[in-house]
Amino acid sequence: MYRLREVVKKRDKGGSAFELCVPSLDIGRGEFVAIVGASGCGKSTLLDMLGLVLSPSQCREFSLRVAGQNHSLMELGEASLARLRRAHLGYVLQTGGLLPFLTVGNNVHLPCRLNAQRGGRSQVTALLERLKIGDQAHKKPQFLSGGQRQRAAIARALAHRPPVVLADEPTAAVDKFTALEIRDQFKELTAHMGITLVMVTHDEALVSETADRMLTFQVESLGPNHTRSTLREES
Amino acid sequence: MAARENSGRALVLRLSVADLWHEWILSLCLMLAVAAILAPLLLLFGLKHGTIETLRYRLIQNPVNREIRPTISRSYSRQWIEALNQRPDVELAIPNTRQLSASVLARLKGGKQDARMEIVPTAPGDPLLLRNRAPVPGEGQCVLSQEAMRKLGAKTGDTLVVTTARSRQGVYEKGTMELKVAGVADPRATTQGRLFVLLPVLEAMESYKDGEAVPRYGWPGSLPKAYSLFDGAIVAGTQPLDHTLLLSLRINTGFYRARAMGRDELLTTSGLSFPEGAHIYFLSTLGSGGGASAGRSSPVDDKNLGAVRAKLRGAEAGLLPWVAPQKAELIGPDGKALAQVELYALPGAGDLPAEARPAPAPPWPAPAKDGGPRLVLMPAPEVKAAGGDLRLRLKMGQRELVFPVSLTSEPSPRPGVSFIPQELAGVLRLGQTRPLRYDPARNQFLLHRRGYAAFRLYARGIDQVAGLKEFFESQGIDVHTKAAEILQVKELDRYLSLIFWLIAAVGIAGGAASLVASLYASVERKKRDLAVLRLIGLPRGSLLRFPVYQGVFLAGGGFLAALAFFGSLAKIINTLFAAHLHPGESFCRLPWHELTAALAATLAVAALAAVLAAWRVSRIEPAEALRDE
Numbered sequence: 103m104y105r106l107r108e109v110v111k112k113r114d115k116g117g118s119a120f121e122l123c124v125p126s127l128d129i130g131r132g133e134f135v136a137i138v139g140a141s142g143c144g145k146s147t148l149l150d151m152l153g154l155v156l157s158p159s160q161c162r163e164f165s166l167r168v169a170g171q172n173h174s175l176m177e178l179g180e181a182s183l184a185r186l187r188r189a190h191l192g193y194v195l196q197t198g199g200l201l202p203f204l205t206v207g208n209n210v211h212l213p214c215r216l217n218a219q220r221g222g223r224s225q226v227t228a229l230l231e232r233l234k235i236g237d238q239a240h241k242k243p244q245f246l247s248g249g250q251r252q253r254a255a256i257a258r259a260l261a262h263r264p265p266v267v268l269a270d271e272p273t274a275a276v277d278k279f280t281a282l283e284i285r286d287q288f289k290e291l292t293a294h295m296g297i298t299l300v301m302v303t304h305d306e307a308l309v310s311e312t313a314d315r316m317l318t319f320q321v322e323s324l325g326p327n328h329t330r331s332t333l334r335e336e337s
Numbered sequence: 338m339a340a341r342e343n344s345g346r347a348l349v350l351r352l353s354v355a356d357l358w359h360e361w362i363l364s365l366c367l368m369l370a371v372a373a374i375l376a377p378l379l380l381l382f383g384l385k386h387g388t389i390e391t392l393r394y395r396l397i398q399n400p401v402n403r404e405i406r407p408t409i410s411r412s413y414s415r416q417w418i419e420a421l422n423q424r425p426d427v428e429l430a431i432p433n434t435r436q437l438s439a440s441v442l443a444r445l446k447g448g449k450q451d452a453r454m455e456i457v458p459t460a461p462g463d464p465l466l467l468r469n470r471a472p473v474p475g476e477g478q479c480v481l482s483q484e485a486m487r488k489l490g491a492k493t494g495d496t497l498v499v500t501t502a503r504s505r506q507g508v509y510e511k512g513t514m515e516l517k518v519a520g521v522a523d524p525r526a527t528t529q530g531r532l533f534v535l536l537p538v539l540e541a542m543e544s545y546k547d548g549e550a551v552p553r554y555g556w557p558g559s560l561p562k563a564y565s566l567f568d569g570a571i572v573a574g575t576q577p578l579d580h581t582l583l584l585s586l587r588i589n590t591g592f593y594r595a596r597a598m599g600r601d602e603l604l605t606t607s608g609l610s611f612p613e614g615a616h617i618y619f620l621s622t623l624g625s626g627g628g629a630s631a632g633r634s635s636p637v638d639d640k641n642l643g644a645v646r647a648k649l650r651g652a653e654a655g656l657l658p659w660v661a662p663q664k665a666e667l668i669g670p671d672g673k674a675l676a677q678v679e680l681y682a683l684p685g686a687g688d689l690p691a692e693a694r695p696a697p698a699p700p701w702p703a704p705a706k707d708g709g710p711r712l713v714l715m716p717a718p719e720v721k722a723a724g725g726d727l728r729l730r731l732k733m734g735q736r737e738l739v740f741p742v743s744l745t746s747e748p749s750p751r752p753g754v755s756f757i758p759q760e761l762a763g764v765l766r767l768g769q770t771r772p773l774r775y776d777p778a779r780n781q782f783l784l785h786r787r788g789y790a791a792f793r794l795y796a797r798g799i800d801q802v803a804g805l806k807e808f809f810e811s812q813g814i815d816v817h818t819k820a821a822e823i824l825q826v827k828e829l830d831r832y833l834s835l836i837f838w839l840i841a842a843v844g845i846a847g848g849a850a851s852l853v854a855s856l857y858a859s860v861e862r863k864k865r866d867l868a869v870l871r872l873i874g875l876p877r878g879s880l881l882r883f884p885v886y887q888g889v890f891l892a893g894g895g896f897l898a899a900l901a902f903f904g905s906l907a908k909i910i911n912t913l914f915a916a917h918l919h920p921g922e923s924f925c926r927l928p929w930h931e932l933t934a935a936l937a938a939t940l941a942v943a944a945l946a947a948v949l950a951a952w953r954v955s956r957i958e959p960a961e962a963l964r965d966e
């Protein structure tokens with residue numbers, strides 16, 4: 103699905119330069135890819151690039167193949183990227199990223215409505231049932247526990263059946279037991295639906311057994327205020 | 338695709354409303370903040386519109402401020418005043434009589450106490466009455482001023498007895514008429530005791546004061562009989578006149594020149610043939626040559642002739658008046674013109690010595706005492722007229738004078754010369770200088786009224802007063818106007834408007850700033866939600882609509898709240914001041930179009946503020962907003 107060659111993202115934060123290098127990365131259909139690393143190593147930056155909300159500073163190739171079409175992402179404008187995000191990507195944010203003013207059911211249904219998908223409702227109900235939060239559908243997110251909220255976020259990311267789901271520390275805000283539960287449900291659902299899952303986490307132990315692939319970073323210092331982080335795959 | 342766009346739009350609308358509903362307390366606070374800005378502004382505009390417009394309207398629309406009257410009385414002809422009425426800057430011009438004729442005594446019918454009133458002519462459309470809640474009186478009716486109503490103790494529907502008085506040949510006489518009160522004008526029309534009546538009533542009173550009879554009201558008096566004017570005189574005698582005497586004939590007699598004239602020249606001039614041996618002299622007036630038109634001449638009357646007669650006393654000569662020939666049309670019974678005739682005056686023998694009398698001699702008898710001139714025509718020989726009713730028509734400037742005439746059996750001896758009695762010629766000559774009418778009942782020529790001593794005119798608006806004043810002054814007529822006061826009112830109006838707009842501008846600027854601040858803060862607070870929406874693929878354009886819809890909703894809700902506040906306060910204010918208001922006036926009021934404009938302005942400012950804020954937010958990379966925790 104993703105094909106990245108010599109992708110570099112440079113960032114300047116508070117006078118110190120940071121450089122993320124991805125020499126080569128291919129992510130295939132249905133894979134569960136975990137991106138692991140300490141904070142500040144650039145895993146969120148990579149996820150944002152994969153999530154089409156951050157563009158690389160330079161690259162040889164950065165493309166996404168969805169629905170039988172190859173999109174060279176550097177050449178697309180904001181509107182086209184938004185369309186790709188809407189139709190083909192799902193997101194799970196650290197704290198869910200649910201809209202506080204919509205009920206859980208409506209939050210999960212929102213991607214379907216954005217994509218003008220008909221009959222999304224039953225799918226939403228089924229998803230929530232499978233995530234065991236079917237009885238929370240009519241509540242506003244603020245009345246849910248952390249774990250329930252993250253499950254709802256997962257439901258929303260899957261609702262419109264995107265080929266790719268990106269998750270940014272989906273279990274960071276819940277206890278260990280719940281985290282494991284959520285991880286398993288998430289993996290099971292994506293595998294069942296044939297969805298590629300890219301998950302960012304600092305907790306290597308959480309994903310080391312379940313992920314198909316593990317990506318980490320090698321951080322090197324190029325000067326007093328200059329850090330370079332290079333992606334490498336653990337086998 | 339379009340359906341998808343539409344559903345997207347509806348979706349954004351639903352999302353923005355859901356958000357407002359979710360934070361309903363905050364939304365309410367924002368609406369109240371907007372209402373707090375708008376309500377005083379609406380009230381300010383309501384007061385400006387109500388108070389100032391009402392006062393200004395009263396000031397500007399008060400017809401008294403648009404009134405123009407001449408300062409000196411002159412004779413203004415009816416045509417001239419009619420022409421004023423045709424001007425686009427004139428609403429109405431009403432002729433007025435002499436001030437003296439306007440003073441009357443009035444009392445309630447059956448009452449005892451007379452009150453002195455000024456009587457003022459009015460006409461349909463008179464703004465002084467109509468704008469002061471009084472009708473224009475009809476025939477036999479009058480409208481009272483407030484003061485007149487108080488003095489007379491009369492009310493609408495009562496009948497008044499109005500008395501006008503005159504002194505004729507030392508005898509004090511009174512004429513009375515009854516007038517029904519048709520209405521009472523507001524006090525602002527005039528503070529004096531006045532009766533407003535139609536012009537003919539005043540014309541009748543003026544005629545009565547002049548000693549004339551007014552049959553309509555049964556008032557006795559004389560008739561304004563037409564008198565004669567002449568363009569010259571012929572002195573004829575058996576002996577030549579002494580040169581000194583001849584010269585003296587033009588001193589203090591109104592004549593300009595006196596000279597001997599041959600029989601042939603006189604024949605051309607007067608159509609009369611004098612016997613040989615008669616000594617003939619011609620006295621001409623200024624501007625009247627032999628047979629010349631009487632265009633700019635100054636005619637003489639009987640008094641002038643009397644002065645010449647007095648000087649001729651003792652001389653063997655007599656005097657005949659002369660009128661320059663006048664053109665006329667002879668009209669047949671069918672109303673068609675039969676012939677053009679030139680009318681020469683045919684005098685009687687007068688006091689001429691028998692040997693100096695001209696031919697032809699008039700075949701008609703001398704006029705009866707107190708009767709009018711005989712209406713006879715001795716036609717020129719070429720004039721062919723069958724029997725039946727014949728009339729003569731003379732054009733006198735823009736007027737026309739038509740009267741019946743009978744023909745003598747013998748035609749005039751000279752071609753082109755038709756004779757009429759000298760008295761008739763004199764009267765027709767008068768008709769060239771002032772209006773006459775033929776009264777068939779009395780078989781008399783009566784003087785028409787010369788003109789009007791004054792007029793009362795209303796400019797169409799106060800802006801036209803200055804221009805009209807200039808027009809009248811260019812005509813040599815000094816007028817009374819309220820031009821100076823109008824200037825003051827306009828300046829006051831301008832300053833008041835300016836002050837109001839200054840206050841309003843500050844209020845609007847402050848209001849807009851506060852609205853922008855509130856909405857900006859609200860958008861800033863929602864930065865994360867907006868970023869999430871963008872992340873899951875809401876296009877940027879739709880994202881901008883989210884805060885715009887919210888801003889419009891908040892501002893609209895605030896406007897409604899402000900409107901409710903304004904409405905109740907306006908009602909209280911208007912109720913408190915109801916006693917000072919005419920029906921239909923209010924102190925605090927906003928017309929619909931201004932309310933709509935205010936709403937549109939509020940929504941526009943709100944939308945603009947929201948777009949600015951949202952645009953700034955959407956420029957932040959969604960990633961940054963997402964990590965910002």
